[in-house]
Amino acid sequence: MKNKVAVHWFRQDLRVKDNPSLNYLSKKYENIIGLFVFDDVNRDPRLGSASKVWLCESLKHLNEQLNGNLILLKGDPQECLEEILNFFDVEEVSWNRCYEPWVIKRDKKIKSNISEKIKVSSFNGSLLWEPWEILKDDNTPYKVFTPFYKRGCLSKKAPRNPETSKINFFNHNFRSTNICDLQLLQNKEWESQTLKIWQVGEAQAEKIMKNFLEEGIKDYSDGRNFPKKKNVSRLSPFLHWGQISPNTIWYALSKVNDVGEENIEVFKSELGWREFAYYLNYHFPYLQKENLKKNFDNFKWKNDEISFQRWTKGETGIPIVDAGMRELYQTGYMHNRSRMIVGSFLVKNLLIHWKKGEEWFWDCLFDADAASNSASWQWIAGTGTDSTPYFRIFNPVTQGQKFDPEGQYIKKFVPELNDMPIKYLFSPWECPENIQNEINFKLGVNYPNPIVDLKESRKRALLTYEILRRENSK
DNA sequence: CCTGGAGTTGTCCTA
DNA sequence: TTAGGACAACTCCAG
Structure with a gap:
């Protein structure tokens, strides 16, 4: 069986080590072609901005690992694969499975189409x-x-058990798109800024x-x-x-x-x-789009674009929330504790639909993952199958005091509050005027007033759930 | 089919 | 100051 060419289609398995599909092919074939297709045709939803940055960096690394032999194409994978099958004498195509509903649908179709002429195998790599x-x-x-x-x-x-084989990537002369031509980057300051604390690659x-x-x-x-x-x-x-x-x-x-x-x-x-x-x-393939708990379908979410915008910018006037949101925007990442706090705040204190939060995270997170992102938002919103109960509303002041007791996290991302005494750091709206004067700080000028009253909005959330419950029991 | 125990990450009030 | 219970009811799961 040696001396034949086989194609490994890289997707969400941008590694050479412990790669089941590559292991499988490398045992059968001397020469392996590594292919990546930037599928901008079928994708649902489109890649977020942060994901594009990560992908761009990752492809550079992967190409290096393959000694410059990664074939990079853009378009419909079915067509790209056909082109490769016509060019090379390919014996087999193989990949590791993805699990998003749109990918399953796409791959099923591709597999049934090309397996008429060629052997196709798929593996669990993730x-x-x-x-x-x-x-x-x-x-x-x-x-x-x-x-x-x-x-x-x-x-x-x-x-x-993890396993790594030696793999020979075929030294080919097939066309390959330049990574820059994928137009993953927009040359925005934000892109290089967020990448600063990260190094990408296997x-x-x-x-x-x-x-x-x-x-x-x-x-x-x-x-x-x-x-x-x-x-x-x-x-x-x-x-x-x-x-x-x-x-x-x-x-x-x-x-x-x-x-x-x-x-x-x-x-x-x-x-x-x-x-x-x-x-x-x-x-439950509707996880990304609809409540898992159907009884939430009549929940009275608020359409509040102004508050939503301030949440995205980290200008809610609630320090721990703003710290989290700014960490996200500045680093493409947010600590898990902060994710829960900002999520609870959006969904419960602001009564904004979890889908809005999910979409913002999708765009900003380097780890944006359809399944994890949706499942986690449904968890915090209380709409998931196994989620936090509706009456559990995080108090961002208490959370800050408990999990950022010295305020280092807040001060890092909300430097306006650098001089704020710890007593008021988590709730600067309570800082008396004379102390504000002492530290040369003015609430509403140097840092915003809170966009909602925490006590009131908590009550309002509980009331809204109560109304939903009554509506549903009718 | 019935039954009982359990369920990621909290908060608030009260004694 | 602190520990414990209420919060609301439901669905899930396993025996």
Whole structure:
């Protein structure tokens, strides 16, 4: 079987290590062609701005890993594949699966079309457990995380062990689009600014993981709640694009010693939440667009564009919320604790539809992931199958005091409040005028008044839910 | 089919 | 100051 050419179609698996499709092909074929298609035809929704930046950087790295032999094309993958099949003497095409509804639909069609002339194989390169393999005894999908994870996943077979093969990428003379011609970048200041704290690529993913396992995992269970601490992995963008496999992380965790079983288990369960999001998106393909809990369909969301804009800019006048939103805009990332706080604030205090928040995150996050993003927004909004109960409304003042006790996170992203005494840092609207004068600060000038009263808006949210409940019981 | 226990991440009030 | 219970009811899940 040697000396034949096979095509590996890269999608959300931009890595060479532990890549099941590549492993499979490399055992059968001497020469492998690596293809990436920027599909701007079928994609739903379109890539967010941050994702485009990440992808652009990633493709540069991947091309280097392939010694410049990555074939980069733009358009409809079906047509691109046909072109390659006509040019080379291709024996087999293979890829790792994606799980978004639109991709499943697209790939199914492509597979049935080209498998008439050529062998096509697909693999699991991005999940620890296939969504269709985890079902309850009655063969229906789980809706609650804990039984899904513990009984559904952990008691099933262990995840695939990571494996890396030696791969020969074919030195070809086929056309390849210049990365710049994909028009992923708009030469905006924002693009280079956000990238500053990141280095993209497979090698970097491994480095970050190693560093996290040495430094961050130690106090993960507790420390992950504090935005200023270095206890979160920040591997999410790499996981999304497959620059590291969850399997690699899963088994690397098992080899870590002396950091406490609890920390390891909690981090593993976070990988479990990622699985759960993909699982929900697979079994409930409307996850991205509609409430999982249908009884929320009549909820009276507010159409408040002005408040929404101020939320996106981090100008709500609530320090911890603004810090989170500015972290997002400035770094393409937001700490998990802040995500919950700003999410709760948008959906409950402002009564703005979770979909609006989901879309903003989609555009700004380097780790923008359709399944995780939608599932998490539905969780915080209370519209998900297994979500926070509606009466649980985060108090951003308390949250700040608890999880940013010294205010370092707030001050980093909201430097206007640098001199604010800690007593008023989380609620500057309570700072008396004489103290404001002392620190040369004026509320409403140097930093905005809060756009809503926290107590009032909390009451209003509870009332709105109460109305929904009554409407539904009619 | 029935039944009982459980459900990521909170807040507020009260004693 | 602090710990404990209420918050509201439902659906999910497993025996």
